Amino acid sequence: MMRSTLIGTLAVMALTTAARADGDPAAGEKVFQVCKACHQIGETAKNAVGPELNGLFGRHSGSAPGYNYSDANKNSGITWDETVFREYIKAPRAKIPGTKMTFIGLKDDQKIDDLIAFLKQFDADGKKK
Numbered sequence: 001m002m003r004s005t006l007i008g009t010l011a012v013m014a015l016t017t018a019a020r021a022d023g024d025p026a027a028g029e030k031v032f033q034v035c036k037a038c039h040q041i042g043e044t045a046k047n048a049v050g051p052e053l054n055g056l057f058g059r060h061s062g063s064a065p066g067y068n069y070s071d072a073n074k075n076s077g078i079t080w081d082e083t084v085f086r087e088y089i090k091a092p093r094a095k096i097p098g099t100k101m102t103f104i105g106l107k108d109d110q111k112i113d114d115l116i117a118f119l120k121q122f123d124a125d126g127k128k129k
Contacts, residue, residue: 022113024117025114025118027118028115031115039053041053041054041126043126044126051067056122061076082116086112090105090106090107
């Protein structure tokens with residue numbers, strides 16, 4: 001009985017993790033509305049209060065050309081991937097103490113999944129993949 005409960009629990013966890021890994025880009029675009037106060041993305045994106053976010057995943061923190069990053073971001077050693085971004089967006093100042101980003105954080109895992117799906121659509125030139 002205990003073994004079947006454990007197997008059932010692991011199956012549910014695996015399905016939950018798999019479901020979370022696939023965010024909805026359209027829902028992520030809605031989540032990004034909060035980000036638009038400081039960031040831009042797409043073919044006409046420019047640095048604003050925050051850096052443009054084209055081609056974010058795989059990019060080193062503090063490396064968007066022309067943006068004046070904090071030393072904390074430039075020297076963080078971070079290369080953006082889903083795991084690091086997830087930690088950062090939940091609590092930016094905890095992940096990179098000294099960052100200029102004032103956003104308090106996004107706590108909802110589904111919204112984070114959706115935001116990641118939205119951001120991953122854009123290559124370094126801002127074109128949708």
